[in-house]
Amino acid sequence: MTVPGWFSEAKFGVFIHWGPYSVPAWAEPTGELGAVDPEMWFAHNPYAEWYWNTSQIEGSPAYEHHRTVHGGRPYDDFLDAWQAESFDPADWIELFARAGARYVVATTKHHDGVALWDAPGTGTRNTVHRGPHRDLIADLATAVRARGLRFGAYYSGGLDWYAGRRAVIRHEDLIDDYGRPHEAAYAAYALRQVRDLIDRYRPDVLWNDIGWPDAGMADLPDLFAHYYATVPEGVVNDRWDGAHADYLTSEYQANRQNEAAAHWENCRGIGLSFGFNRNEGPEHLLDPAAAVRLLVDVVSRGGNLLLNVGPKADGTLPGEQRAVLEGIASWTAAHAGAVYATRPLDPGAAMSHDGTPWIRWTRDDDHAYAFLADVPDSARGQVLLKTGPGMLDPATAVRLDGRPVRADAVPDGIVVTSAELGAPLPTVVRFALTTSRSVD
C-alpha cells in the first residue's frame, strides 16, 4: 500500500453527508458504530442517512415517526422537498480550511441512490433536475479546489435502494449480504457512474462504500487504471470487497484493526450520525477538545481523521457542528506545526498516556511534539514525560502557544513545568530531537 505525499501529510479531512435524508433528518442517537449491540443497530440506527431503511422497519421509532409526522409518504418526496436554498459552498469550505482540513470528501450517491450530480442512468432523479436543481458535486469540487484543498468523492457502490434491490435490512431476518445488489445490470450502472465521476470531477480520493457488486468485480482493474491515469495523485480507499486499497479505513469504533496499517483513515461524525440528525444534542456530539484530541490521537498513530459534517436540507451547517469546527480552528492556528507533515514518534523515544494526564507524541525531522491535556490540579503544573535517555533535549522546550515552560531531565524522562497545562484542549511542548540517537 502506498499513498501520495499529499494524503499522508494531510492528516485531517472533512466528510460531507448530504441528501434527501437531510429533510427528515431523524434518527435515534443510539450510540457509536462498533459499540452498539448489532441486534439493535438496524431498527434503532443512529445514522440519519439510513432513514429510508430504518423508517420501514415496523415497530421501530423511526417507523412511527415517519407515519405520524410524514404520513408515511414515499421517501422520493424528500428529494423534491430538499431545496438547499441557503447553500453557500464557499462558506462551508472556508470554515473547513480554517479548521485545518486538507481534503473534503462528499457523498455523490449514498445508499438511497440519489445522485448529487447529473449521473448517467438516473434520468431526472438527481439534484440537477429535482430538489436543489444544482450540480452539488461541481459546486463543492469547485469551492474546495478554489481554497487549495483536495476533493474526494464518496460513492455507495455496495448499496443502492433505487437502482439496486429495495430490500429493507432488518437484523432478525438479515437477508443475504444485507440485500446488496450483485446483478450485472446494477454493476454496469454503478461502473458507468463512477467513471463519469472520474471524468467530470477528477476526485483526489475515490471513497467507495459497502463493497462492489459481484458481477462488476472484473471491471475494477480497468476502472482503477483509468482512475490513476486520469488522477495521477489520486488515492483509493479499501471498501471495494478486497479488489484494491491504497489505504485502510475504520469507522467510529468499527474496523479499528485497520489502524495498524501503514496508511489508514478513521471516519466518524461530529455526532453519532453522518447525515444531520435533529435528535442529537450536545451530549451526543464531540466538543472541540474531544475532536482535537481525536485528531491528535489518530495523527500520533500515523492515521488521517475524516470528520463528518451533516448539513441541513437548506444548505446551512448546524450551529453546533460549526462551533466544533471553529474550536478546532482556533486550536490549530497555534499548533498546526505539530500535526501536519509529522509522523509517529518511536514508542521507544517517548510514551503516550491515557487518562490524567493525557499524553500523545508526534515528530518531524528535527523535533518531537508532546501533547498534554487533563493534567490534574494535584500535579501543580508538572508532568513527567517518560522518554528514552538522551533523545530529546529539555533545554530546547518551547510551548507552541507561546506560554512559558520549563523542562528538566530526570532519570526516567523529562519533567515539564508550566502554568495552565490542564486544559482539555492539548498544550503542545516542542523539543529538539538530539542527534545522539536515532529515534526512527
Ligand SMILES: C[C@@H]1N[C@H](CN)[C@@H](O)[C@H](O)[C@@H]1O
Ligand atoms: C461513512 C458511513 N459508512 C457506512 C457503511 N459502513 C454507511 O452505511 C454510512 O451511512 C456512512 O456512509
